[in-house]
Amino acid sequence: MEVMTSDHQVRSVNEDQCQMCMPLGGVIAFKGIEETMVLIHGSQGCSTYMRLSNVEHYHEPVDIASTALNEKQTIHGGEANLRKALDNVIRVYNPSVIGILTTCLTETMGEDLDLMISAYKHDRNLQGVDIIPVPTPSYSASHTEGFWSATRRIIEHYARATAETSGINIIIPHISPADIREIKRIIDLFGIEYTLIPDYSMTMDRPFGGNYQKIPPGGTVPADIARMPGAQATIQFGLTCPEQLSPGEFLRRKYNVPLFSLPLPIGLKNTDRFISVLSELSGRPVPEVLLLERGWLLDGMADAHKYNAEGRPLIYGEPELVYALCTLCAENGATPLVVASGTKTGNLETLLSPILPDACEKTIFLEGTDFAAIDQAVEDQRVNVAVGHSGGRFLTERRGIPVLRIGFPIHDRIGGQRIRSAGYAGTLSFLDRFTNALLEMKYGSYRQHCLEETRGKGGY
Amino acid sequence: MENTCSVEPKAFINERQGSIIASGKSRANIHCADDSLAGSVSQRACVYCGARVVLNPVTDAVHLVHGPIGCATYTWDIRGSLSSGSEMYRKSFSTDMKERDVIFGGERKLAVCIDEIVMKYHPPAIFVYSTCVAGMIGDDIVAVCKLASEKHGTEVIPVESTGFSSGNKIVGYRAAADALLRLITPKDGVDVKKTKKLNFLGEYNLGGEKWLIEGYLQEMGVGINVAFTGDSSVAALKQAPGASLNLVQCTGSMHWLAMRLEEEFGIPSMSVNFFGAENTAESLRRIARFYDDEEIIRRTEILIEREMGRILPGIRWYKEKLVGKRAAIYVGGAFKAVAIIRQLRELGMEIVLTGTQTGKPEEYENLSNLLDEGTIIIDDANPAEIEKFLIEQKVDVMAGGVKERVLATKLGVGFVDHNHDRKECLAGFDGAINFAREVYITTCTPVWGHIRSPFNMEAADGSHDE
Numbered sequence A: 001m002e003v004m005t006s007d008h009q010v011r012s013v014n015e016d017q018c019q020m021c022m023p024l025g026g027v028i029a030f031k032g033i034e035e036t037m038v039l040i041h042g043s044q045g046c047s048t049y050m051r052l053s054n055v056e057h058y059h060e061p062v063d064i065a066s067t068a069l070n071e072k073q074t075i076h077g078g079e080a081n082l083r084k085a086l087d088n089v090i091r092v093y094n095p096s097v098i099g100i101l102t103t104c105l106t107e108t109m110g111e112d113l114d115l116m117i118s119a120y121k122h123d124r125n126l127q128g129v130d131i132i133p134v135p136t137p138s139y140s141a142s143h144t145e146g147f148w149s150a151t152r153r154i155i156e157h158y159a160r161a162t163a164e165t166s167g168i169n170i171i172i173p174h175i176s177p178a179d180i181r182e183i184k185r186i187i188d189l190f191g192i193e194y195t196l197i198p199d200y201s202m203t204m205d206r207p208f209g210g211n212y213q214k215i216p217p218g219g220t221v222p223a224d225i226a227r228m229p230g231a232q233a234t235i236q237f238g239l240t241c242p243e244q245l246s247p248g249e250f251l252r253r254k255y256n257v258p259l260f261s262l263p264l265p266i267g268l269k270n271t272d273r274f275i276s277v278l279s280e281l282s283g284r285p286v287p288e289v290l291l292l293e294r295g296w297l298l299d300g301m302a303d304a305h306k307y308n309a310e311g312r313p314l315i316y317g318e319p320e321l322v323y324a325l326c327t328l329c330a331e332n333g334a335t336p337l338v339v340a341s342g343t344k345t346g347n348l349e350t351l352l353s354p355i356l357p358d359a360c361e362k363t364i365f366l367e368g369t370d371f372a373a374i375d376q377a378v379e380d381q382r383v384n385v386a387v388g389h390s391g392g393r394f395l396t397e398r399r400g401i402p403v404l405r406i407g408f409p410i411h412d413r414i415g416g417q418r419i420r421s422a423g424y425a426g427t428l429s430f431l432d433r434f435t436n437a438l439l440e441m442k443y444g445s446y447r448q449h450c451l452e453e454t455r456g457k458g459g460y
Numbered sequence B: 001m002e003n004t005c006s007v008e009p010k011a012f013i014n015e016r017q018g019s020i021i022a023s024g025k026s027r028a029n030i031h032c033a034d035d036s037l038a039g040s041v042s043q044r045a046c047v048y049c050g051a052r053v054v055l056n057p058v059t060d061a062v063h064l065v066h067g068p069i070g071c072a073t074y075t076w077d078i079r080g081s082l083s084s085g086s087e088m089y090r091k092s093f094s095t096d097m098k099e100r101d102v103i104f105g106g107e108r109k110l111a112v113c114i115d116e117i118v119m120k121y122h123p124p125a126i127f128v129y130s131t132c133v134a135g136m137i138g139d140d141i142v143a144v145c146k147l148a149s150e151k152h153g154t155e156v157i158p159v160e161s162t163g164f165s166s167g168n169k170i171v172g173y174r175a176a177a178d179a180l181l182r183l184i185t186p187k188d189g190v191d192v193k194k195t196k197k198l199n200f201l202g203e204y205n206l207g208g209e210k211w212l213i214e215g216y217l218q219e220m221g222v223g224i225n226v227a228f229t230g231d232s233s234v235a236a237l238k239q240a241p242g243a244s245l246n247l248v249q250c251t252g253s254m255h256w257l258a259m260r261l262e263e264e265f266g267i268p269s270m271s272v273n274f275f276g277a278e279n280t281a282e283s284l285r286r287i288a289r290f291y292d293d294e295e296i297i298r299r300t301e302i303l304i305e306r307e308m309g310r311i312l313p314g315i316r317w318y319k320e321k322l323v324g325k326r327a328a329i330y331v332g333g334a335f336k337a338v339a340i341i342r343q344l345r346e347l348g349m350e351i352v353l354t355g356t357q358t359g360k361p362e363e364y365e366n367l368s369n370l371l372d373e374g375t376i377i378i379d380d381a382n383p384a385e386i387e388k389f390l391i392e393q394k395v396d397v398m399a400g401g402v403k404e405r406v407l408a409t410k411l412g413v414g415f416v417d418h419n420h421d422r423k424e425c426l427a428g429f430d431g432a433i434n435f436a437r438e439v440y441i442t443t444c445t446p447v448w449g450h451i452r453s454p455f456n457m458e459a460a461d462g463s464h465d466e
């Protein structure tokens, strides 16, 4: 596929990437399952790079094994390496689950993983270790699809027709551990039982202390995943999730679990929708504390509305987060002027158009794009603030545009895993950051600006 | 020196046992040329990465990665190399191979990408890197580059860095050296003038290190012709054959190139090391002696005396705080390991563990002789091993790369960054004091006082989870 630029030119070369590769998304999903180790089937470099990206963002030791194929093995097949790798991973990490993600290389080789794994399990008489392979060739999709695919495959692997339970399912896109914890806190306030998947809120953000464990404690429990088909409903924050990869869609089709497809609870209206669904499902009124938090958010929005109206944002990153942040900015009077994602969902514009006010300026939508195209759009639209991951750092260096770090990867600032933007409280902390970035710019330049703009123009 | 590890160090995976030895005790050679073992979490990268690391600092070249998108994403602006001119090298170009290209071949798309780049930027050179997938489907990047060179009249240089031919970065260094030779070999009829200046191989201008050393050399009366490759430009590299001496800093990546430069252009080479004050002084003196010029020698001595006098009180202060602390080293190559060992010793510290990703047998032999009896030496370590030894050996501070950093801090162990993306200048006299300061602030931070909790004491007794 080619990169589409804002003036509808098509380009073959991708210049400054706005996406990561597909197995990386799968790694994060698997890290949210209890007692799981991940194995990348391919050459060593890919897995080392994925570790590095995760380590730089999460500041945690993120162990990812590799089958470390070399040239000979790519010609003769990677089965021997795969078996050896499984032996070693089991010996050193003693996991209950092994997630195997393929790479471009092994997909090109056309390895039949299912066959190899069943032969391995049979030969080793393997008990107590579940091996779940997921095809993740980066030449066909980005880390976002990798995340959804792996999550869906994990559910498909464990889900069994079970008796009805009183709980609900929560399926999340790739968000920060802090946001996962916030979503869990909100559900707990309604007293509902739930299974949230993939829950990497502890595994990718561990508190200091206790014995160091190679596989960090936490994560969604496989036995709970097995019972997901019996849930009252599924809430999936996945408006942009392609249907064939959608875990919630799978549970709905195969097990008739009602699906609430909601935007991420980031922003006032988005959080309202989440809260009202929770209220409906639990049959309980909205807890006092959430009403208070909502009140503080509204108060903050009122205080800052005039500052926010000066924002001319670019919002980029993974589609689900981009969607939620766009609605947040729009509801505060800062209409996004450039909306971009390295991932190609095909529906961002359709989804967002109705909520963007009919301003005189038209928003530019870029999907499957790169930063060269984004940079051009930023110039055309006179963007003055950017919201997204570290990939946009050049906008500050070259154009002096502040970049509010959110999403993945954040490698040039600390604390990406602790950025909380979900719920009313999280929305308010994001909004304050947004407003303050605009204020910092204003105070940094307004004296000079006024001097240049007004002096000598009064006509006397 | 007392050592808490009385038995032979143990690996978790039996096949890895040969890659871990205790210095002095075991005469057996360490296994280090092996490919990474399947299923162990190796810290090694790939051939492409090795090549990219060497060539990336060529500031005005375009670096185009021929492969699926990820290989490029992960290496975008990866190094801390600084530029005094073009910023082109900090961009990341990918042919973004898709399924179609994998099935029908990616040569056509590669050619189109080159055309687009030339149209937009007119760069003096484009390095085209091959990746695993490009290699696997058999794309002939050499042919595509040749055609493109002729078509556009610009240098389009293939870098044959298909990642899987070995997990070892050294193969990538070699691919990069090949590409550099292609670039600097004068075309027919081009005459490169000989000068008294020197080339500086294996210097990547991390944190401005090239500029700092260049300042010393200028004061001595010696000029740098071009560095390979820190803050270099394509035009400057083409003048490389005109130098009268090659300084070689990182043997891992540049030794072979130095040999070839000697064969092709008759430029002798000299190993230097600017990590640590002693090493720096020694290297400057050797350079001065090479020129055999009274004036240069005199100026060099003045410079060394002044700089030493300037930094020694500071170093002494840090040494008092650091003496007797226990250090571990895990870095890319043996050259760096040796340099760090020497520097840590100058600070009065004990080295209890040393390892590299890509050491060669001779280098390990050398390391083993350098270290105290019983010091653990490890090749291509995995996190489980590093963790085990950090705890067992009661390490206070570790020097390594990003991936080791989080493990160390999780265990309450100090950490010194010594990798490609560091922002600090660690070379020369200023670097020596910066290094001492880095070691001090992390070894002696008040934070460890708060988090060395009873849990970790338990862990130190070996009762941690395995």
Ligand code: SF4
Binding pocket: A043, A044, A045, A046, A047, A049, A105, B045, B046, B047, B048, B049, B067, B070, B071, B130, B131, B132, B133, B162, B163, B164
């Ligand atoms: S595919 Fe090969 S070249 Fe690309 S990152 Fe992986 S190991 Fe390196």
Ligand code: SF4
Binding pocket: A021, A022, A023, A042, A045, A046, A049, A102, A103, A104, A105, A137, A138, A139, B067, B068, B069, B070, B071, B072, B132, B133
């Ligand atoms: S080969 Fe594929 S999986 Fe590996 S780094 Fe490149 S894009 Fe990612």
